[in-house]
Amino acid sequence: MDYTILKPSADGAVMVLTISRPSALNALNTRFFEEMDHFISSLSDNPDIRALVITGEGKAFVAGADIAEMVNKLPGEARLFSATGQRIFNRLGDLPFPVIAAINGFALGGGMELAMACDFRIASANARFGQPEVNLGLIPGYAGTQRLPRLTNLADALYLLTTGEIIDAETALRMRLVQKVTQPEELLAEARKLASIIASKGPMAVKLVKEVTRKGLEMNYPDGEKLEQNHFGDPFGNEGKEGMTAFLEKRKPNW
16 A cells, blocks of 8 residues: 555664644544555564554644544434544554653644553643543544543543543643653653664563553453463473573573
């Protein structure tokens, strides 16, 4: 597929994906979802990629869904648009390596939902966050009502969802919506640095940590413990043996 919105760039084991539709503040439309669907499939088939960074071009990460495309949709068409976005964002979260959102500006509506679908978030100090759908008489459609209270808490989530208030990066950090705030000029370098650190770890271990942690959130605690126990033995005899042997031999592991 020829990408017109996405700009992927690989640097060793780290892939950086830039959303490039700056004239529309990178608003999400049908073409974006088609390209993202294809891009995720290409990553799933690439064993060399161990971390993904997503950012936006211009002054926005993603300023929301494309209102011009949505305005004339009928209810059934709107539900399909929601289902498409949810499916693709879920596929993003299911990638076998961490996905880092490097939020360079506005992350509103669908943009904030995209950021929340990533495994964690780094924000520029000038980033802005919000779910302003209620201002248009709408509700979030890409699982914003579900991810936001799980990342923050019920009260903060309902506050943002019902007021449509836009918050700054420091407020998002206090709400635990983002994990780190950087200066604008340092954002991408910091995201690449973190991605490279993760890429240097045992790839099977990173994959299992992500899988067990995400699945465990959907279980009760004893079942989550059992899930961890079941997967604890997976790296033994292969990657785990190499990592422990390298530790004992005081050398770097050869993954």
